Amino acid sequence: MKNQFTRRTFIASAAASLVPASAAYGRPKEGSAISSLSGESSQAATSIKKDWKDAGVIDLTNSPYAKLKTVPVRAVTIQDGFWSQRRKTNIASSIPSMHRELLAHGRMDNFLRLEGKSPEPQKGPVFADSDIYKWTEAAAFTLQTNNEPQLRSTVEKTIREVVAIQEPSGYLNTYYVGDRKSERMLYPTQERGHELYNIGHMLQGAIAYYRATGDPTLLDAGMRFVDDFLIPNYGPGKNQKGIVSGHPEIEMALIELYRTTGKRQYVDLAGYILHGDDRIPLTQQQITYMFCGIPFTSRTRLEGHAVRAMYACCGATDYYLETGDPAYWKTLNILWNDLNSHQLYVTGGVGARESGEAFGDPYELPNARAYGESCAAIGNMMWNSRMLAASGEARFTDVMERALYNGINSGMSLDGTTYCYRNPLAFDPSGDSSDRHSPEGKIRNHWYDTTCCPPNLERTFASLPGYFYSTSEDGVYVHFYDNSEMNWHLHDGTPLKIEQKTNYPWNGDIAMTVSPETPSEFTVYVRIPGWSVKNEVKVNGTPLSGAKRGEYLAIRRRWSANDKVELSFDMTTHLLKANPAVNEDRGRVAFQRGPVVFCMEHLDQPNQGDHKNLTGYRVDIAGNTASQFEPHLLDGVMVLDHPGYVSSSQVSSLYYSAKMVEKPQESPTSVRLIPYYAWANRNPSAMQVWIPYERS
């Protein structure tokens, strides 16, 4: 009875507050500051210097330690080319079908029930609310580039139901209610309950929607949670309770909230969480798993739950971008070197182990057993985008590109309706490939009860235009290549249009047009990918020297409308070896052409013999790879053919004396490879990225 009374009270209160809150926040005039609902932040109001439309995926406009500033998602139009089909499918199929799945699995009923509008019991895990918020963020990024009235209406309705259940205290969560109310934010709940994780995603969704529409309704609710419930009760201060980020996420959300509102206390709270709160006792195992609870700056390696670690690194980099704390930058670089030296899959995926969804030991990078959660690859790209902003260094963009084209892009089926939770680098459908999230052993599924990855993939593809460019004090950075048009401006306000014409990543030629509204001297930094050995850059037909792979080439000159920049990258297919310490890859190579990593699927092999899997195949490492575009295969992909061998007999013994048993007979064959991202889009078939080259 007590719960019922409480619920009615806060529902009434929330409904009442909804209208004036929105009205107070309002839709600011262009160029005006937004005013904070909390009524206590006159500093905040004055520190907001730009329109809600001008913010990027994250908004680094006023971040003092961001060398690069984000460009709004809406400022870049991706035209027909590599990413267009994926992005169209995202809007036409993925986002609507995921919304239906969320409804079918009770994710909205969880909210409606608390309003008395649904009889359904609570459904889904403790982090079920975040599914709605991440989907909202995906929809919001879509609305930043596309006019989709029906989608906007659905989001508005969703937001209305969310804010309706906010309690007068500011608390908002559909799980820790009723009998579970007493568990709210207790220490064990903070470890596993995902209350702050949910709110972190809510804030990100709210900010993206605000930047799409100017509507602050959800943002207001998020601020009320932080201002009225979180900050007064948790964090530094002797009258407040301990705080720990059981699944990091809130850190980056708080800093983005600061960037949106100018309220510095959000940065301070994020820093406090990143430092760890001594009042909460944690075991070493918890500190490892959660990637939280001790000073972030004391960490020396990536470990524990991969998504937690990546999100914590995102939050810590955001904190650095606002504070410039050199200890953070030092630690972030140590962790990044650990990533790139020991922990990164060639697909850009991270997280070797299913157990704990965790990083493994250095060089522990199993293929069939790879976890490589889609969310972790996304977290990796998000972290590297922040490192790039802090430094302007192309080594970070190389990692982003590796993740984006491969380990992220693999996460969604080509038709946009099924998703990978795991992204292994080898697969045998006849084997036991079950994992906790896919008990039937299917690698792509419409739904997971832990459905973090699908909306995460959707928000990533929806926000993609925001990752293509940055601006800097002296000009503009070009990070990614695809047919596209940017309409934005330099820091001095000069409007600037950049057009790209290309068949990237299948072809390495990009024709760019750089068009400032008025002739102006500035620098165009063009990224020379780390995989491109020979490079040509021309401006208005004149070759430039100095292009180095893995760096940005700075082209400083006086630019006028329609100046041409021609880039030509080296699309030679590379047979990559892994460090000998990676046990599973010894004696094997992976194929990479441009940013795209390839794989073998069994069903493509011209000579299958009696092989039901890929065990009998190897490639001739000295052979030459042929590439060919297949427009009707897998929505149009480049296909590789490489000389190799297939054994005509199989070893059946588990162990045998090397000298006593003849090597299996082999016959020459051509090994066919498709892009890794496109695997598992046809009938179930064995797959491998790392292919043996030595005769076994």
Next chain:
Amino acid sequence: MKNQFTRRTFIASAAASLVPASAAYGRPKEGSAISSLSGESSQAATSIKKDWKDAGVIDLTNSPYAKLKTVPVRAVTIQDGFWSQRRKTNIASSIPSMHRELLAHGRMDNFLRLEGKSPEPQKGPVFADSDIYKWTEAAAFTLQTNNEPQLRSTVEKTIREVVAIQEPSGYLNTYYVGDRKSERMLYPTQERGHELYNIGHMLQGAIAYYRATGDPTLLDAGMRFVDDFLIPNYGPGKNQKGIVSGHPEIEMALIELYRTTGKRQYVDLAGYILHGDDRIPLTQQQITYMFCGIPFTSRTRLEGHAVRAMYACCGATDYYLETGDPAYWKTLNILWNDLNSHQLYVTGGVGARESGEAFGDPYELPNARAYGESCAAIGNMMWNSRMLAASGEARFTDVMERALYNGINSGMSLDGTTYCYRNPLAFDPSGDSSDRHSPEGKIRNHWYDTTCCPPNLERTFASLPGYFYSTSEDGVYVHFYDNSEMNWHLHDGTPLKIEQKTNYPWNGDIAMTVSPETPSEFTVYVRIPGWSVKNEVKVNGTPLSGAKRGEYLAIRRRWSANDKVELSFDMTTHLLKANPAVNEDRGRVAFQRGPVVFCMEHLDQPNQGDHKNLTGYRVDIAGNTASQFEPHLLDGVMVLDHPGYVSSSQVSSLYYSAKMVEKPQESPTSVRLIPYYAWANRNPSAMQVWIPYERS
């Protein structure tokens, strides 16, 4: 208060019953039947046909489907040679020091507390009682071969404290008492509570002690649990409750109890458990993990928790040995083929994954991450010893030998005081090698809170003589080789002595003397190991033909005292390859000489360069291995030296283009190997069993 009353009551009752129980059971006259304490089994009494001293590790004397019959442990004396030091250390150090550890960690206090003799709270996991029982079994096997009055006194005292807490109902457990009493044998408790597992180990310890001393005190308590508590309440029958073996163990114990008492209902109950009880609802995950709950005969692969699976296979083979059910034999062979084709480490260890301590997918045999729990290797040997008894086929003995000399023998340090829980096939002490049981990352530890492995190793070494020989209708089987003397008899009662003189396993020559008390025609089956390619067998100097590796050579003749059998096995070192489907072993070889598998330890390498681990080494697969006995190294071991290379530079990149980066410089070196079982007995050092042979 209620609990206190109950406890006092049953303590008084148990104490009262202790004396008459022992007296009733008594110490039977030689050749007489033992009488059952329960007073209800006149059949049992009459079906016991032999002396308690005549039973082996398991007693197959009357098992109708056992082609081979066990020989008592006490009938074989192992003399100075390979196993003698290990067995002396077991008695002098391991068993006493483990007893001290058990006391120090409250394992006896758990019993004493219930008698009111200790103020300590319950300590250790739900299976803590089994630690005491397995230690008791180790001590009991020791007492079967050695006169150790102090040890016997300690065991007697231990047994007295155990039986003193048995409740009038027959129930006996130190964990499910007091507040936890209401959880006894509930379904979730049966899944995780290890009540039947504890009693299984109690029965095995009780039987071993009875076979050592004739003292049935503990055996009586075990029978009372089964007769008074278990059978009347659980199992088949509509008035009884469902039963599931959450950790298989009770099955083989029940059948050994039948073999000891002749009470057939124990076989029936074991069969019922092996079949699975429909009344207990189980998920597929539980059925996989526990290796119980569905008909054993419906299983087609090894999966789930490795020790559980091995113990279930032991129980199922015991069931077959008593019933001859062909469906069991068929399934056992399917599972054995799965083991030998997909799941067996070259060390004889099993269980690839730390997560769930489980079997992996077929061919999933990681090295550094290998779990290879000592208990699982022991379970593997126990299972194969039963398969051998059922069939007389040497393929089972080959697996026993592989496990015994390698993956079991590695489990105990040479000084007998520290133990491996995991037995990985590669190790880097500078890496993160922590596991749940060894948080400090040490591979050998004095104590584990889950201390199943140490006493399991101790009981295995203590019972070792019982595995050397079997008898059959037509003669005697020789399974293992070491300096030893068997004094036993043929089935017709003819006393038979067999002596072995050998330096096995370092040398392949064995001189045997076969001495029947009176000249007699029978067959001596000598095992030709699977690894021995060329073999010579002579009888009284005359060569015999027909010896085939991996089989028993049947030598049928009229034997007289001091007939000589000379065996000469091929001790060529083999460089073993693994099936190409074993990803981690591709491009690598393992060294095996005789039954002993070797490994590299970094500290032994003559040319270490600046390598801190073993990443830079490879061997020349065409090279010849030199072997040399080092009497002062690691208690005396054969050492191998093989030509190879060590790289003088290291690749630092995680990935690199095969054509663009030069191969690291290499210099020739000799690679030194020691027996795998002796690794980690000096300073921490990197180790690997599988050594690359291809240049990376």
